[in-house]
Structures are given as structure tokens and as C-alpha cells.
Amino acid sequence: MHIEIDEISKDFGTTAALHPVSLAIPSGALVALLGPSGSGKTTLLRILGGLEFPTSGRVLFDGQDATGLTVQERRAGFVFQSYALFRHMTVFENIAYGLNARPRATRPTKPEIARRVTKLLELIQLPDIGARFPSQLSGGQRQRVALARALAIEPRMLLLDEPFGALDAKVRKELRQGLRDIHDTTGLTTVFVTHDQEEAMELADLVVVMSMGRIEQIGKPQDIRARPATAFVRDFITA
Amino acid sequence: MSDTTAPRFRAATEEAPATRWTLIVLAFAGLAILVFAPLIAVFVEALADGVAASLKSLASPDARDAIRLTLTIAAISVPLNAAFGIAAAWFITKFDFRGKAFLITLIDLPFSVSPVVAGLCIVLMFGANSAVGGWLVAQGYPIVFAMPGIILATMFVTFPFVARELIPVMIEQGRAEEEAALTLGASGWRTFWTVTLPNIRWALLYGVLLCNARAMGEFGAVAVVSGKIRGETATIPTTIEMLYQEYLSVAAFSLAAVLTLLALLTLLLKTLLELRHADQLAANHRH
Numbered sequence: 001m002h003i004e005i006d007e008i009s010k011d012f013g014t015t016a017a018l019h020p021v022s023l024a025i026p027s028g029a030l031v032a033l034l035g036p037s038g039s040g041k042t043t044l045l046r047i048l049g050g051l052e053f054p055t056s057g058r059v060l061f062d063g064q065d066a067t068g069l070t071v072q073e074r075r076a077g078f079v080f081q082s083y084a085l086f087r088h089m090t091v092f093e094n095i096a097y098g099l100n101a102r103p104r105a106t107r108p109t110k111p112e113i114a115r116r117v118t119k120l121l122e123l124i125q126l127p128d129i130g131a132r133f134p135s136q137l138s139g140g141q142r143q144r145v146a147l148a149r150a151l152a153i154e155p156r157m158l159l160l161d162e163p164f165g166a167l168d169a170k171v172r173k174e175l176r177q178g179l180r181d182i183h184d185t186t187g188l189t190t191v192f193v194t195h196d197q198e199e200a201m202e203l204a205d206l207v208v209v210m211s212m213g214r215i216e217q218i219g220k221p222q223d224i225r226a227r228p229a230t231a232f233v234r235d236f237i238t239a
Numbered sequence: 240m241s242d243t244t245a246p247r248f249r250a251a252t253e254e255a256p257a258t259r260w261t262l263i264v265l266a267f268a269g270l271a272i273l274v275f276a277p278l279i280a281v282f283v284e285a286l287a288d289g290v291a292a293s294l295k296s297l298a299s300p301d302a303r304d305a306i307r308l309t310l311t312i313a314a315i316s317v318p319l320n321a322a323f324g325i326a327a328a329w330f331i332t333k334f335d336f337r338g339k340a341f342l343i344t345l346i347d348l349p350f351s352v353s354p355v356v357a358g359l360c361i362v363l364m365f366g367a368n369s370a371v372g373g374w375l376v377a378q379g380y381p382i383v384f385a386m387p388g389i390i391l392a393t394m395f396v397t398f399p400f401v402a403r404e405l406i407p408v409m410i411e412q413g414r415a416e417e418e419a420a421l422t423l424g425a426s427g428w429r430t431f432w433t434v435t436l437p438n439i440r441w442a443l444l445y446g447v448l449l450c451n452a453r454a455m456g457e458f459g460a461v462a463v464v465s466g467k468i469r470g471e472t473a474t475i476p477t478t479i480e481m482l483y484q485e486y487l488s489v490a491a492f493s494l495a496a497v498l499t500l501l502a503l504l505t506l507l508l509k510t511l512l513e514l515r516h517a518d519q520l521a522a523n524h525r526h
Contacts (some may be wrong), residue, residue, distance in 0.1 A: 029499045051418055071421045078422040084415035097433075098423035153423055 008057035010113040032200035035210035077150030092130035098153035120148040140171040160192035284492035296490035305478035324401025332409040351356025384466035392460035404446030441516035
């Protein structure tokens with residue numbers, strides 16, 4: 001799905017988290033929102049997901065105004081920073097949650113839900129953990145379960161908030177490839193937030209560098225490396 | 240952190256053995272005099288004329304009415320306060336708004352206001368001499384000297400228990416799981432039942448237990464609003480007081496023993512909860 005951000009701004013009280021920013025995300029792209037903390041990248045991601053509403057501006061999905069859509073109507077697969085798995089549910093129940101939450105008319109049957117959950121567990125390469133609880137999983141496993149849970153709702157896009165933030169370096173590298181593979185298999189438009197320039201450069205097709213609520217530069221990783229648009233970008237990507 | 244070899248130095252926070260033992264003995268003596276002795280005295284007095292006499296006094300119509308009324312009051316006010324407590328905690332922890340700190344202070348108000356004052360407020364508000372109360376009495380629904388007044392007084396006094404227990408737990412758990420449920424397509428209502436409530440269930444039970452104990456034991460506010468009409472508005476605590484004033488010591492203490500047993504049961508359940516679900520309670524976070 002093609003996403004268009006048109007002059008979006010967001011104020012929290014008197015502080016501006018986002019100055020009007022515009023950005024076009026081509027359908028099927030893997031995009032990184034890169035910037036230090038407080039740069040507005042998470043706010044922008046949450047606006048896309050419908051968890052925050054912009055103070056001004058519009059969001060367009062495939063050319064249609066989606067600004068007023070509720071979080072449920074957005075159908076965005078959202079992976080939270082600390083994964084936000086439901087701690088009292090098994091992995092299976094976590095992944096099935098979105099399907100069970102559908103209205104009766106569109107809800108798949110029980111065996112169908114089980115079949116889809118099994119398939120997703122295979123996709124994240126953890127076929128045998130359905131009966132476990134989140135507290136019994138490693139950080140990397142939790143991240144993959146969160147991804148499977150987001151994918152279960154057949155989302156129109158995938159939004160990830162610092163998906164590798166809480167992991168150690170080795171697991172991080174593995175999961176990066178995992179996300180790339182899942183993106184390539186599903187073809188979903190994917191936006192992830194990160195403060196790690198190496199991660200952004202290595203994984204994304206398109207990198208959006210942000211600072212202080214503004215977009216500093218939008219470009220392919222190699223272009224940003226070769227021609228940083230501002231002093232901030234140059235400093236940040238060489239840091 | 241004791242070593243297997245003889246420790247030559249004391250830890251910085253450790254006292255000399257003499258000081259330690261003095262403090263321990265003082266603490267136990269204090270507990271014995273202030274808590275255990277009166278508790279035992281209640282049961283000794285209750286059984287002064289034997290178990291039969293004690294049971295017989297409990298079977299008297301007045302005692303049975305009092306027990307029935309107190310249980311009814313608790314059965315109505317505790318669920319209502321649980322619902323209000325959840326609503327208040329939900330509102331305070333899941334939304335940002337001005338005046339939040341003030342609202343939290345307001346929730347604590349019943350803890351700092353004397354129950355007698357609370358009772359008087361209800362009499363002033365809903366008594367037959369007030370506009371609202373007079374109208375209600377004319378319609379045939381008296382508040383004061385009737386069950387609604389007792390429920391109001393009990394709810395006022397016990398309001399903070401559930402909210403106070405839930406607020407810290409819900410703050411610590413944050414909003415991420417609820418947000419996750421919403422992005423997965425769940426409605427707000429479904430999110431509450433399937434995510435929020437299961438996450439706070441032990442804390443809620445803990446709050447309800449404390450609320451219930453206080454609801455059944457409340458004296459001051461209830462004494463003011465109920466009028467202590469025997470067989471009608473006399474609860475266990477107010478009946479105990481009346482029996483005691485009439486020198487019916489076995490009857491008074493038998494009823495007191497019932498209340499004490501209920502309190503001990505509460506304490507037991509509370510301790511069990513603390514042992515099994517300490518991580519999900521606000522009262523004793525063990526980090």
C-alpha cells in the first residue's frame with residue numbers, strides 16, 4: 001500500500017513533536033525512520049498506526065484520505081518497542097488475538113485460526129512454541145512472536161517501533177535478516193523506527209533522517225551516505 | 240548474606256547483638272500487648288459462659304438481622320466500589336489530563352476524613368430536613384436511617400481501597416498492551432475484558448478484600464446515618480456496641496468474635512495472595 005504523509009504536524013501541549021512533515025512511501029517499500037530520541041520518529045509512526053492523531057495535515061493510504069480512520073480501521077500491523085505481548089496468554093493465543101477479535105461475520109473458524117497461527121509460527125521459524133507464555137521466551141523469540149501477531153491480522157502495512165532495540169548485537173543481526181525476509185515474502189509496505197544508523201542503512205530501501213521534529217533528508221542509503229543533505233545528517237551517519 | 244567462615248566485621252547496617260535483641264523483644268512485647276492480647280480477650284469473653292451460650296446469642300433475632308444486614312451492605316457496596324475503583328484507576332492511568340494529581344488526592348480523601356464527619360455529611364445532604372432528602376422521603380425512599388444511607392456511608396469510607404491498589408499496578412504496566420490490542424482490531428470494550436482486566440485481576444482481588452474487610456467493620460459513619468434501629472438498620476459493629484452498653488457481654492463479644500473471624504479470614508486470603516502473586520500487587524513490590 002502506498003502511504004502519503006501530507007504536512008503532518010503534532011503538538012503535545014505547547015511543545016511541537018512534529019513540525020509539518022511530508023513524505024511519500026512507495027508501495028512495498030521497506031522504510032527506516034532514523035533519528036535520535038526526541039526527533040519525532042516514533043510520533044510519526046504512531047500517527048500512521050492511528051495511535052496518535054495529528055494536530056494538522058493528512059495521511060493518505062493509496063490516495064484515499066485515512067486521517068480520520070480509527071486505529072482498528074487502519075489495519076496496521078504494529079510491533080511495539082518492548083513487544084507488548086499479552087503476558088497472560090500463550091503464544092498461540094497472542095497470535096490468534098486479532099483474528100478472534102474480528103466480528104463474527106468475518107471471523108475465521110477455529111480450525112482455520114489454528115491453521116493460520118501454525119503457518120505464522122513456521123514463518124517466524126518457531127514452530128513449537130505455541131503453548132508457551134511470553135515470560136518463557138527469549139528477547140529475540142518475543143520480537144518474532146510480536147511480528148507474527150501483527151501479521152496475523154493480514155495488515156495493510158507493517159509498522160515497527162525500534163524492533164531491535166532491546167536485543168543484543170548477535171540476535172539483532174539475525175533478526176534484521178528475518179525482517180528483510182518477511183518483508184520480501186509478504187511484500188508489505190513496512191516502516192520501522194530506529195536510532196541505529198547502521199541498522200537503517202543496512203536494512204532499508206529508503207531512509208528518512210529526522211531531527212527535532214523535522215525531516216532532514218529522504219533517500220536511498222547509498223545516496224545519504226554519499227551526499228548528506230545537512231550537517232546534522234553528516235554527523236549522525238558517521239557517528 | 241552471612242559467610243560460612245566466622246564473620247569478623249559487621250555489615251554497616253547491622254546492630255550489636257544486644258541492641259538487636261532489645262529491639263526484637265520490644266517489638267514482640269508491643270505486638271503482644273496491642274494486638275494479640277485484645278484479640279484473645281475477644282474470644283475468651285465470647286466463650287465465658289461456654290460455646291452453647293455464645294452460639295445461642297448469635298442465633299437471637301437481633302444478631303441474625305445484624306449479620307444479614309452487614310453481609311447485604313458488603314455485597315452491595317463492595318462490587319459497586321470495585322467498579323468505581325476500576326473506572327477511576329483506568330481514567331487516571333490511561334489518559335493524560337489537567338488536574339490528575341488533584342483527582343488522586345481526592346480519591347484519598349475518605350482516608351483522612353473522620354468517618355463520623357462523613358456520616359454527618361450524608362445526614363446533611365440526604366436527611367429529612369434537606370431539600371433532596373425531604374423530597375426523597377416524600378417519595379417513599381428515605382436515605383438516612385435506612386439501608387441506602389448505610390450503603391452510601393460504607394461506600395464513602397471504603398472508596399479508596401480498590402483505586403489505590405490498582406493505580407500503581409496500572410501505571411507500571413503502561414498502555415502498550417492495550418494499544419497492541421487496539422491495533423489488532425479489538426474494540427475498547429473487548430480490550431478491557433481480554434487485556435486490562437486479566438492483567439490487574441490479582442491486584443483487584445487484593446483491593447476488594449481490603450475494601451470488604453473495612454465495609455463489614457465500619458462503625459463511625461454507619462452509626463451516624465443508620466440510627467441503629469434494631470432489626471432494621473443495626474449492623475454487626477453497631478449491634479456490638481449496643482449489646483455492650485447493655486452489659487450483655489457474652490452476646491457482644493460473640494458477635495465481635497464473628498467480625499474478628501471474618502477479619503482473620505481476610506488476612507489469611509490477603510497473605511496467600513501476597514505469597515503467590517506478589518509481582519502483580521502494588522502493596523509489596525519485591526524488586
